Amino acid sequence: MANSGGIRPFYAVIIHDKCKTASPDTLRAYKAVAEDLLKDPNNGYQDDADLKAALTACDQALGKK
Numbered sequence: 001m002a003n004s005g006g007i008r009p010f011y012a013v014i015i016h017d018k019c020k021t022a023s024p025d026t027l028r029a030y031k032a033v034a035e036d037l038l039k040d041p042n043n044g045y046q047d048d049a050d051l052k053a054a055l056t057a058c059d060q061a062l063g064k065k
Helices: 005-018 024-040 049-064
Strands: none
Touching: 005 024, 005 049, 024 049
């Protein structure tokens, strides 16, 4: 993944918000990004709880669509 600098901490917030309205294909893409960030020990997050919550939101949204 490209180095995004200071934007990385906002991925979880954006993903969580977009899970409310995104198409299933977009949700799967967001989910892949969050999963990749969780695999990276240097992902720039102090706590991965926000990413895990975003993944849960994606899973819930995919279950509804």
